[in-house]
Amino acid sequence: xxxxxxxxxxxxxxxxxxxxxxxxxxxxxxxxxxxxxxxxxxxxxxxxxxxxxxxxxxxxxxxxxxxxxxxxxxxxxxxxxxxxxxxxxxxxxxxxxxxxxxxxxxxxxxxxxxxxxxxxxxxxxxxxxxxxxxxxxxxxxxxxxxxxxxxxxxxxxxxxxxxxxxxxxxxxxxxxxxxxxxxxxxxxxxxxxxxxxxxxxxxxxxxxxxxxxxxxxxxxxxxxxxxxxxxxxxxxxxxxxxxxxxxxxxxxxxxxxxxxxxxxxxxxxxxxxxxxxxxxxxxxxxxxxxxxxxxxxxxxxxxxxxxxxxxxxxxxxxxxxxxxxxxxxxxxxxxxxxxxxxxxxxxxxxxxxxxxxxxxxxxxxxxxxxxxxxxxxxxxxxxxxxxxxxxxxxxxxxxxxxx
Amino acid sequence: xxxxxxxxxxxxxxxxxxxxxxxxxxxxxxxxxxxxxxxxxxxxxxxxxxxxxxxxxxxxxxxxxxxxxxxxxxxxxxxxxxxxxxxxxxxxxxxxxxxxxxxxxxxxxxxxxxxxxxxxxxxxxxxxxxxxxxxxxxxxxxxxxxxxxxxxxxxxxxxxxxxxxxxxxxxxxxxxxxxxxxxxxxxxxxxxxxxxxxxxxxxxxxxxxxxxxxxxxxxxxxxxxxxxxxxxxxxxxxxxxxxxxxxxxxxxxxxxxxxxxxxxxxxxxxxxxxxxxxxxxxxxxxxxxxxxxxxxxxxxxxxxxxxxxxxxxxxxxxxxxxxxxxxxxxxxxxxxxxxxxxxxxxxxxxxxxxxxxxxxxxxxxxxxxxxxxxxxxxxxxxxxxxxxxxxxxxxxxxxxxxx
Numbered sequence: 001x002x003x004x005x006x007x008x009x010x011x012x013x014x015x016x017x018x019x020x021x022x023x024x025x026x027x028x029x030x031x032x033x034x035x036x037x038x039x040x041x042x043x044x045x046x047x048x049x050x051x052x053x054x055x056x057x058x059x060x061x062x063x064x065x066x067x068x069x070x071x072x073x074x075x076x077x078x079x080x081x082x083x084x085x086x087x088x089x090x091x092x093x094x095x096x097x098x099x100x101x102x103x104x105x106x107x108x109x110x111x112x113x114x115x116x117x118x119x120x121x122x123x124x125x126x127x128x129x130x131x132x133x134x135x136x137x138x139x140x141x142x143x144x145x146x147x148x149x150x151x152x153x154x155x156x157x158x159x160x161x162x163x164x165x166x167x168x169x170x171x172x173x174x175x176x177x178x179x180x181x182x183x184x185x186x187x188x189x190x191x192x193x194x195x196x197x198x199x200x201x202x203x204x205x206x207x208x209x210x211x212x213x214x215x216x217x218x219x220x221x222x223x224x225x226x227x228x229x230x231x232x233x234x235x236x237x238x239x240x241x242x243x244x245x246x247x248x249x250x251x252x253x254x255x256x257x258x259x260x261x262x263x264x265x266x267x268x269x270x271x272x273x274x275x276x277x278x279x280x281x282x283x284x285x286x287x288x289x290x291x292x293x294x295x296x297x298x299x300x301x302x303x304x305x306x307x308x309x310x311x312x313x314x315x316x317x318x319x320x321x322x323x324x325x326x327x328x329x330x331x332x333x334x335x336x337x338x339x340x341x342x343x344x345x346x347x348x349x350x351x352x353x354x355x356x357x358x359x360x361x362x363x364x365x366x367x368x369x370x371x372x373x374x375x376x377x378x379x380x381x382x383x384x385x386x387x388x389x390x391x392x393x394x395x396x397x398x399x400x401x402x403x
Numbered sequence: 404x405x406x407x408x409x410x411x412x413x414x415x416x417x418x419x420x421x422x423x424x425x426x427x428x429x430x431x432x433x434x435x436x437x438x439x440x441x442x443x444x445x446x447x448x449x450x451x452x453x454x455x456x457x458x459x460x461x462x463x464x465x466x467x468x469x470x471x472x473x474x475x476x477x478x479x480x481x482x483x484x485x486x487x488x489x490x491x492x493x494x495x496x497x498x499x500x501x502x503x504x505x506x507x508x509x510x511x512x513x514x515x516x517x518x519x520x521x522x523x524x525x526x527x528x529x530x531x532x533x534x535x536x537x538x539x540x541x542x543x544x545x546x547x548x549x550x551x552x553x554x555x556x557x558x559x560x561x562x563x564x565x566x567x568x569x570x571x572x573x574x575x576x577x578x579x580x581x582x583x584x585x586x587x588x589x590x591x592x593x594x595x596x597x598x599x600x601x602x603x604x605x606x607x608x609x610x611x612x613x614x615x616x617x618x619x620x621x622x623x624x625x626x627x628x629x630x631x632x633x634x635x636x637x638x639x640x641x642x643x644x645x646x647x648x649x650x651x652x653x654x655x656x657x658x659x660x661x662x663x664x665x666x667x668x669x670x671x672x673x674x675x676x677x678x679x680x681x682x683x684x685x686x687x688x689x690x691x692x693x694x695x696x697x698x699x700x701x702x703x704x705x706x707x708x709x710x711x712x713x714x715x716x717x718x719x720x721x722x723x724x725x726x727x728x729x730x731x732x733x734x735x736x737x738x739x740x741x742x743x744x745x746x747x748x749x750x751x752x753x754x755x756x757x758x759x760x761x762x763x764x765x766x767x768x769x770x771x772x773x774x775x776x777x778x779x780x781x782x783x784x785x786x787x788x789x790x791x792x793x794x795x796x797x798x799x800x801x802x803x804x805x806x
Contacts, residue, residue, distance in 0.1 A: 004580040016650075021608060025573075029580050043651055048631030048683055049614045057613035058631075064608075108763075127739055135634055136720030139646045140732060145724040146562045148551050155636060155644065155722050157627040159549045162565040165605055167759075169572035170428075174760040176579045177407040177432050181764060183586070189763035200735050201756035202568055203725070204742075205424060205467075210460035210753045211452045212729045219725055224560040228451030228461075231538055233558060241558065243542045247419075248446055280451055317539030319558050321548040322606070322622055326615045329543060332603050336530055339607075351616055353607035356570075356600035357577040360511075360592035361584060 001065055002355060002362050005031040008179065009093040011085045012066065013106070015042045017134065017161050018195060019099035019123050020062045021168030026097075026175065027065035027368070028355040033097075034380055035066045036082055038073045039402045041373050055346030063370040064342075064352060069381070070374035070402040077400045079105050081385065087114025088384040094188060097175060099123040108190040117188035119178045121171050127194040134161040137199045142208060146219045167198040225290075230255070230282040232290055233319065240302035244293070244309065244316040247279060254312035258305075259296040265289070326351065340367040377403025404468055405758060405765050408434040411582065412496040414488045415469065416509070418445045420537065420564050421598060422502035422526050423465045424571030429500075429578065430468030430771070431758040436500075437783055438469045439485055441476045442805045444776050458749030466773040467745075467755060472784070473777035473805040480803045482508050484788065490517025491787040497591065498582070500574060502526040511593040520591035522581045524574050530597040537564040540602045545611060549622045570601040628693075633658070633685040635693055636722065643705035647696070647712065647719040650682060657715035661708075662699040668692070729754065743770040777806025 008031040012023040020035075027033040037045065047058045069085075072078040083105070086096045094115040100106055102122040112118045125132030135157065138144060144155030174191045182188055203209060211217055224233045224243070230252065231245030246252040256262040265276060268288055274281045282289060297305065302318065309316045325332050333339060333351070342352040354367040381387045381401065395401045411434040415426040423438075430436040440448065450461045472488075475481040486508070489499045497518040503509055505525040515521045528535030538560065541547060547558030577594045585591055606612060614620055627636045627646070633655065634648030649655040659665040668679060671691055677684045685692060700708065705721065712719045728735050736742060736754070745755040757770040784790045784804065798804045 002580075004584050017609075024608065025576065029576075048686065049610060049618060049620070051613075051617055056610075057617060058610040061608050061610040061613055126734060127741070131716075131718050132720065133648060133650070133718055135629060135646055135648050136718060139636070139720040139722045140728060140734075142723060142725035142728050143561075143563050144722060148559050149555055149557070152552055152555070154552070155627070156551050156559065157636070157646075158546075158561060158563070158565075159622075159625075159630075160546050160561070160565055160605070160609070162561075162563055162568070165565070165608075166568055166572060169569060169576060170758075170760055173428065173432075173572060173576045173579065174762070176576065176583065177405075177760075178762065178764075180579065180583065181407050181762075185764075187764055191763065192761045193759055196734050197739070197741050197756075197759035200728070200732075200739075201741060201759045202563070203728070203735075204754070204756035205427065205464050205568075206420075206563070207452060207459075207461040207464040208725045209729055209735070209756075210454075210464055210747075210750065212725045213754055214454055214460060214751055215452060216726075217452070219562075222562075224558070226538060227562075233542070233560070243538055243560075245536060245538050247536070283451065313534075315534055315536055315539060317535065317542040319542045319547060320545060322545035322611045322615045323619075325543060325545050325603070325606070326612055329603075331529060331543075331599050332606075332612070336600070336603075338530070338600050338604060344613075347613065348617055350613045351607070353600075353604035353612075355573075356596055356604045357573055357580075358595045359577070359581065359584075360594065361581075361588075361590055 001027065001368055002029045002357070002359050002365050004359055005029040005176070007092045008032065008095065009034070009090060010095045010097055010175065011036065013082070013096070013098040013100045015044050015099065017062065017164035018167040019097060019171065021165060022171035023066060023097050024062060024064055025168065025172045025355060029357070033066040034069060034085060035063060036069050036071050036085065037373060039070045039399070045373065051347045053346055057347065060344050060347055060370040065368040066371055067376035067380060068371035068373055069377045072400050075400055077395070081401065083111065083114050084385045085380070086111050086118065094118050095175060095179070096120040097171060101129070112188070117182055117186060119175065119182060119188045119191070121175045121191045121193065123167060123171055124192065124194045126196045132196050134164045134195065137163050137196050140196070141199045141203050146221055148221060150221050150223045163195055163199045166202060167193065167195050170198055225286060228283050229279040230286060230289060234293055234297035236297050236300055236302045236305055238301045241319040242302070242305060242316055243319065244314055246282065246315065249277060250313060251315045252276070252282070254314045258308040258312040258314050259293055261292045261296065264292050342367050342369050344369045345372050374403025377401050404430065404771055405432045405760070405762050405768050407762055408432040408579070410495045411435065411498065412437070412493060413498045413500055413578065414439065416485070416499070416501040416503045418447050418502065420465065420567035421570035422500060422574065424568060425574035426469060426500050427465060427467055428571065428575045428758065432760070436469040437472060437488060438466060439472045439474050439488065440776060442473045442802070448776065454750045456749055460750065463747050463750055463773040468771040469774055470779035470783060471774035471776055472780045475803050478803055480798070484804065486514065486517050487788045488783070489514050489521065497521050498578060499523045500578060504532070520585055520589060522578065522585060522591045522594070524578045524594045524596065526570060526574055527595065527597045529599045535599050537567045537598065540566050540599050543599070544602045544606050549624055551624060553624050553626045566598055566602045569605060570596065570598050573601055628689060631686050632682040633689060633692060637696055637700035639700050639703055639705045639708055641704045644722040645705070645708060645719055646722065647717055649685065649718065652680060653716060654718045655679070655685070657717045661711040661715035661717050662696055664695045664699065667695050745770050745772050747772045748775050780804050780806025
């Protein structure tokens with residue numbers, strides 16, 4: 001964990017991907033993130049895939065570096081405990097990140113009674129508060145119809161829940177921005193964030209709304225072709241697969257040199273009367289250009305391609321599946337300080353990632369495991385609510401907390 | 404623009420998607436983001452798609468709310484200007500966001516001479532500083548082999564440059580976190596962020612590395628099926644398409660009620676000896692369950708499906724392409740305050756998105772256009788460097804700046 005957000009204390013009430021990943025990024029930057037869960041865990045505590053012992057590889061991967069408290073959320077006493085955590089004193093406390101419905105006892109107005117300067121980041125599916133998840137949002141925003149092989153007629157869903165991940169990042173950014181505002185003005189606030197807004201603003205930022213509106217054009221499915229420049233995947237003589245893109249002038253001349261196609265491309269330019277220094281022309285005539293690189297790839301082993309491409313500063317990469325990445329890519333190993341072998345209780349030793357942000361002001365950082373459910377229940381009750389050992393024992397006895 | 408980061412001043416030297424989108428999110432939260440570009444614009448200033456007048460819909464969508472200065476970056480005088488901007492005084496200045504190679508005159512050590520407390524966020528492709536782009540990183544991390552129809556043998560690239568977008572978010576978060584650190588400790592720093600680290604940490608956070616390592620399993624291509632629970636796309640009798648997912652118990656019973664399959668599913672549970680309240684069992688036997696919903700969808704119009712699903716609180720959504728979203732989805736219209744019709748110079752009026760974060764402390768926020776290249780050159784030179792009108796005119800005459 002970095003020390004960047006050391007001192008910040010965030011209470012997290014969450015499920016699924018967006019809110020937990022946002023909280024985890026805050027934790028990896030050094031915030032004290034306390035996740036509360038109903039006794040036995042939230043809806044996705046045992047979500048697939050599972051370790052042989054039953055622990056969720058999904059949940060443990062998404063909740064690194066947090067502390068955990070188990071509370072009976074249906075009881076008034078349990079609600080009091082959550083209210084107490086959210087409102088606990090401390091200059092850098094009073095922060096609540098959630099994707100639970102922000103109404104009733106979890107509404108901003110109710111929780112603010114505990115602490116006037118409360119910062120609450122509330123994630124919803126749609127802006128009106130109704131439910132949506134990554135998969136349903138993704139269906140609505142256009143990408144599935146532009147993704148996948150040209151000959152496929154159906155929409156192609158993404159497997160990476162990109163909207164959830166981006167939403168979690170936004171939530172973390174929103175919370176830190178609101179903290180800055182509070183430091184300057186002493187004022188807390190409710191920050192709302194809808195998953196569909198995250199997706200639709202991204203679609204807008206990528207130019208797709210302008211393209212639809214100004215040009216009246218639908219972005220066509222292009223398979224693995226890069227839009228607007230040169231790029232695609234190719235298969236080598238030994239059956240390996242790579243992608244190469246040429247966006248900059250240097251990448252383009254490097255590709256021609258590496259593949260020995262400088263003259264063939266010049267001839268093609270003469271034949272077509274175009275200048276391939278213009279990336280748009282490379283895209284317009286990509287099928288002719290792809291044929292030249294295909295021919296080169298077919299005659300070359302992966303090793304030959306790698307040598308030639310690296311020597312010519314091409315922008316390229318090999319395809320790998322998940323197993324291949326873990327086994328063969330040095331960037332995904334402890335050779336990369338972002339990755340550490342972490343003992344994850346209930347799972348075993350796992351190659352775990354810290355924050356991709358590396359802060360010069362930090363010396364070494366340690367990648368933390370996820371907590372066992374309720375592992376910190378007693379400690380949190382004592383530390384934040386000032387409860388005595390006896391009081392905590394009584395809460396356990398009455399089933400209000402567990403851990 | 405929000406007022407959350409008002410006062411923060413960020414100098415941005417960037418190209419492509421990650422760094423510009425990070426800077427734009429800071430601008431949308433109220434930071435003064437000054438983007439400098441070589442005269443005539445950076446490599447992607449005219450990137451496709453283009454408006455009829457030639458302006459890039461891509462570039463203008465990615466650079467909203469920034470100020471722009473054009474500088475000859477090859478000349479010593481031009482470099483002096485950039486150094487001056489980065490080092491300009493002001494409590495909340497001295498922040499530099501870039502994906503240019505952070506070496507030579509743009510290295511942290513060199514730039515820090517201008518300002519001891521400089522915060523610099525430097526984005527690279529790989530952790531060693533070598534080049535990688537979203538497409539080459541994506542090839543390496545496994546998702547293309549798990550995405551797309553089951554019968555497709557080839558990797559399926561994403562069209563959304565998800566790693567770039569997430570990287571931009573991380574950069575914004577890193578900068579604001581470093582600002583917090585500087586406010587507390589008076590200390591600036593270099594923050595580095597590699598695109599491949601962004602991707603690989605996300606793959607780790609989603610549990611794929613643990614799945615590969617602990618279970619030795621490759622995540623299989625599942626088409627549009629949701630992993631580990633119930634979810635897929637279906638076609639209605641009138642040829643429309645929707646996705647429905649059932650993760651929570653309420654979503655599951657709601658789906659059965661909406662599709663009239665409660666009894667059929669109970670019979671299936673008896674036949675198979677399983678309990679479909681377990682989402683893993685819903686996934687294991689999804690083909691049998693899908694058949695029931697398929698049958699329902701085939702007999703129902705989209706309107707009937709919508710009515711039944713909404714009445715039963717199902718988690719579902721219609722598929723739409725980009726044009727359809729812009730034309731028909733109220734969430735993607737000015738009915739949603741995140742979207743505004745913005746006059747974008749060189750393009751026309753475009754439905755543009757502000758930040759998806761809504762801060763209670765803000766009253767109304769205005770979505771800003773992207774600047775014309777160099778639109779703010781003179782103003783910035785005067786304001787940050789204290790240059791006189793005469794001095795600025797001379798810089799124009801010598802071709803050191805433009806605008």
